[in-house]
Amino acid sequence: MTSTLNRLLDSHDIRASSVPRDMLISGLTESSREVSPGDLFFARAGSSTDGHRFVGEALTRGAAAVVVEEADVHRSLERSVLVGSTSRALGVAAARWHDCPSREMSVVGVTGTDGKTTVTYLLEKIWNAASKASGLIGTTGARWGVQRYPISLTTPPALELQGLLSRMKRDRVDHVALEVSSIGLDQERVAGVAFDAAVFTNLSPEHLDVHGDMETYFRAKAKLFRDFEVPIAVVNVDDPWGRRLVYEGSTSTRWLTYSAKARAATIRVRHLQVEPSRMRATIDTPLGRIVLETSLIGRYNLANCLAALTVAYQESIDLDLVLQAIRDVRVPGRLEPVDLGSTAPTVFVDFAHTPASLAEVIAVLRRQTDESRGRLITVFGCGGDRDPSKRAAAGRIVSAGCDVTIATSDNPRSEDPEKILDDIESGIDARATEFHRAADRRLAIEQAIRLSTPDDIVLVVGKGHETTQQIGSRFLPFDDREVVLESWNALQGVGLVP
Numbered sequence: 001m002t003s004t005l006n007r008l009l010d011s012h013d014i015r016a017s018s019v020p021r022d023m024l025i026s027g028l029t030e031s032s033r034e035v036s037p038g039d040l041f042f043a044r045a046g047s048s049t050d051g052h053r054f055v056g057e058a059l060t061r062g063a064a065a066v067v068v069e070e071a072d073v074h075r076s077l078e079r080s081v082l083v084g085s086t087s088r089a090l091g092v093a094a095a096r097w098h099d100c101p102s103r104e105m106s107v108v109g110v111t112g113t114d115g116k117t118t119v120t121y122l123l124e125k126i127w128n129a130a131s132k133a134s135g136l137i138g139t140t141g142a143r144w145g146v147q148r149y150p151i152s153l154t155t156p157p158a159l160e161l162q163g164l165l166s167r168m169k170r171d172r173v174d175h176v177a178l179e180v181s182s183i184g185l186d187q188e189r190v191a192g193v194a195f196d197a198a199v200f201t202n203l204s205p206e207h208l209d210v211h212g213d214m215e216t217y218f219r220a221k222a223k224l225f226r227d228f229e230v231p232i233a234v235v236n237v238d239d240p241w242g243r244r245l246v247y248e249g250s251t252s253t254r255w256l257t258y259s260a261k262a263r264a265a266t267i268r269v270r271h272l273q274v275e276p277s278r279m280r281a282t283i284d285t286p287l288g289r290i291v292l293e294t295s296l297i298g299r300y301n302l303a304n305c306l307a308a309l310t311v312a313y314q315e316s317i318d319l320d321l322v323l324q325a326i327r328d329v330r331v332p333g334r335l336e337p338v339d340l341g342s343t344a345p346t347v348f349v350d351f352a353h354t355p356a357s358l359a360e361v362i363a364v365l366r367r368q369t370d371e372s373r374g375r376l377i378t379v380f381g382c383g384g385d386r387d388p389s390k391r392a393a394a395g396r397i398v399s400a401g402c403d404v405t406i407a408t409s410d411n412p413r414s415e416d417p418e419k420i421l422d423d424i425e426s427g428i429d430a431r432a433t434e435f436h437r438a439a440d441r442r443l444a445i446e447q448a449i450r451l452s453t454p455d456d457i458v459l460v461v462g463k464g465h466e467t468t469q470q471i472g473s474r475f476l477p478f479d480d481r482e483v484v485l486e487s488w489n490a491l492q493g494v495g496l497v498p
């Protein structure tokens with residue numbers, strides 16, 4: 001497969017070029033290490049290095065040309081194109097390489113700090129119920145029909161993303177739910193995507209190591225609504241940042257809003273009834289009053305359901321179908337129960353890893369233990385090479401809400417696990433909780449199971465659906481759900497020689 005430079009790059013984006021515009025291109029890459037002869041190499045400034053340092057290597061390996069955004073580098077090279085933003089140019093070129101697959105499908109982008117994966121799962125379930133051919137791309141991977149692709153990031157880099165969309169199009173997928181992270185927006189991974197609608201769930205402190213402050217973080221998320229000319233925006237107006245998004249929003253977008261607090265909104269909750277394993281909500285929609293019942297629990301999941309319901313409403317999907325679809329939803333690793341039998345504690349595995357989501361999930365389970373007079377025992381950690389300001393905050397929230405707090409490792413990545421634990425411990429209120437610390441996550445889970453009684457709830461949180469633990473550069477097999485089962489069995493003496 002080949003293309004030409006002028007087909008791949010926006011002509012008004014090209015500031016200078018030392019190569020002919022009809023030059024043939026045989027592939028695209030942003031990694032000098034992966035250049036094949038005839039490729040177009042995009043030099044992108046990253047967090048650990050800068051692709052501009054590798055333009056020489058790319059040309060030596062046979063790149064047809066390099067795309068750069070630094071005028072000095074452009075002037076020093078024989079075969080280069082100078083553009084305003086190489087990340088943006090790469091996003092657009094990746095889409096054009098595949099004939100812009102998103103234009104032929106309905107793509108809904110879901111952004112916000114928490115709830116993106118849950119909302120995309122709900123949309124997938126609704127579309128399937130409405131006999132649409134759905135596709136999903138996000139934290140748990142990409143999937144459509146019988147296809148399953150693991151991806152390393154929530155929002156894949158542009159080349160991977162457009163490749164996935166192209167395969168979906170080939171397989172006749174017509175509705176795609178795409179998780180759009182703030183870092184993905186910053187790095188223009190979705191620059192070539194034509195969105196039909198965008199959803200904003202909420203905003204709370206996260207990735208501040210990358211964005212610096214909340215205002216910059218908000219602006220990164222807002223790009224999805226401001227830069228992409230989305231025709232439809234679906235926004236949670238219970239969140240102050242959501243209200244600001246609507247207030248400052250473009251008049252060419254149709255703004256649909258939702259509220260779980262009976263606030264004025266397109267879709268809003270009138271009455272909520274919560275049971276330990278179900279929720280029922282009376283909801284006002286422009287089409288009349290409906291009663292939503294779902295296996296998802298927690299007020300935050302009601303907000304996630306409203307987001308999906310609002311998208312479905314604007315797509316004119318029969319609301320009865322939507323209500324049926326939402327009745328029994330399971331999102332792997334999100335308040336996922338691990339069944340250990342009736343003589344065991346109740347155990348949940350969850351993916352909360354931001355201060356706000358930890359507070360939400362602990363509040364849900366606290367209510368249950370208060371009613372049953374059991375204790376809430378929580379095992380948690382914080383990822384290495386991620387916003388360190390989350391650590392003390394997580395320590396504070398877990399210790400304030402739980403009877404027993406066991407701090408352990410999440411994915412330490414390149415960091416010293418004990419240093420991460422020190423940061424977490426600086427936030428622990430030892431008067432409010434029984435506190436333990438063990439860097440080995442397996443030992444921490446075993447301890448939680450050992451300390452618990454059948455009246456207690458054990459929450460193992462932070463890694464959810466993940467099936468590996470990243471220590472240094474190694475990905476070791478680790479699944480919280482399996483480790484919980486193994487710990488319980490070991491405690492019961494199952495599998496031990498009598």
Ligand SMILES: CC(=O)N[C@H]1[C@@H](OP(=O)(O)OP(=O)(O)OC[C@H]2O[C@@H](n3ccc(=O)[nH]c3=O)[C@H](O)[C@@H]2O)O[C@H](CO)[C@@H](O)[C@@H]1O[C@H](C)C(=O)N[C@@H](C)C(=O)N[C@H](CCC(=O)O)C(=O)O
Nearest residue numbers: 030031032044046047048049051054153154155157181183
């Ligand atoms: C901070 C961040 O987002 N990093 C991602 C980013 O790396 P980077 O921009 O820092 O790139 P870099 O390593 O500095 O290199 C810069 C450029 O030089 C090039 N290069 C580099 C070396 C070389 O020899 N030759 C060469 O050409 C690289 O290919 C790159 O184009 O681009 C890389 C390639 O696309 C990603 O693999 C990498 O993700 C890292 C692994 C990561 O963990 N990212 C996380 C923080 C992330 O993006 N998370 C979000 C948010 C999740 C959520 O909130 O839900 C996500 O969407 O997953």
Ligand SMILES: Nc1ncnc2c1ncn2[C@@H]1O[C@H](COP(=O)(O)OP(=O)(O)OP(=O)(O)O)[C@@H](O)[C@H]1O
Nearest residue numbers: 113114115116117118139300334350351352357361
């Ligand atoms: N709307 C919400 N508000 C607050 N917390 C939520 C919300 N939805 C889910 N959560 C909590 O956040 C956790 C992660 O949810 P989910 O995976 O849906 O979010 P996400 O935005 O996709 O996260 P990530 O940024 O890691 O991709 C859940 O396990 C739950 O504890």
Ligand SMILES: N[C@H](CCC[C@H](N)C(=O)O)C(=O)O
Nearest residue numbers: 353382383386410411462463
């Ligand atoms: N999408 C999030 C996932 C965090 C999951 C948690 N287990 C961790 O490793 O910090 C991130 O990349 O920051």
Ligand SMILES: [Mg+2]
Nearest residue numbers: 116117139154
């Ligand atoms: Mg996600």
